[in-house]
């Protein structure tokens with residue numbers, strides 16, 4: 356379970372994230388959608404305790420991330436696949452993480468196999484990896500500690516179609532076995548295929564949330580049209596879906612969808 360409770364992050368006059376509240380539940384994949392600069396990464400970094408909040412509270416498994424006893428064993432995080440030690444091999448990077456988490460070395464081989472890196476690729480230095488290989492390594496690192504929760508920022512970036520399908524199956528299986536997945540993306544069709552629930556952020560504010568099915572059926576639009584309307588700040592006549600499921604489908608109300616002076620950039 357992940358809870359964002361009125362999260363706000365300001366940088367000077369800029370409200371990167373304003374009053375953002377949502378939940379991601381066990382057994383579900385929650386897609387976190389928004390255009391460039393909407394505040395997805397900042398929100399995810401606040402959830403993981405990497406960016407201090409200006410106000411609000413973020414809980415993962417009922418606690419602030421930094422208070423988790425062994426975070427790597429509880430929460431798998433992939434925030435920036437490009438930011439991995441270039442001089443280590445993939446296998447070495449995973450071995451260091453495994454050691455820090457107190458995991459047996461064989462778990463490294465397990466996750467290398469799981470994410471589809473060949474032994475030869477795993478023994479190459481990360482600086483020679485493609486973005487897709489870095490994503491697979493990042494996912495391997497996130498899965499290493501057999502966590503209950505996954506927080507993944509744009510994990511499908513750089514993956515080829517087979518890789519995207521692999522990722523979708525992996526996330527679905529993870530959720531089906533009771534895990535919680537929060538997945539940010541701007542690959543709308545991909546999110547529509549994998550996410551049970553969707554939270555849409557625009558200009559640092561939540562502009563819609565609910566089950567994927569309800570958001571699409573109640574708006575009468577496909578996800579792409581809905582997304583563009585919500586995040587362009589011109590959503591005026593959208594229906595207000597009734598609460599459904601654990602995360603109520605909220606308005607994406609006209610005023611919340613419009614940039615305010617506080618959050619306009």
Ligand SMILES: Nc1ncnc2c1ncn2[C@@H]1O[C@H](COP(=O)(O)OP(=O)(O)OP(=O)(O)O)[C@@H](O)[C@H]1O
Nearest residue numbers: 366369371389390391392393394395396397398620
């Ligand atoms: N450290 C920082 N200092 C100042 N502004 C920042 C900082 N980090 C993020 N921002 C600003 O906050 C806003 C939200 O950025 P964020 O990276 O969270 O968006 P995003 O939705 O993840 O975008 P993208 O899809 O392009 O990665 C942007 O305007 C960004 O420039």
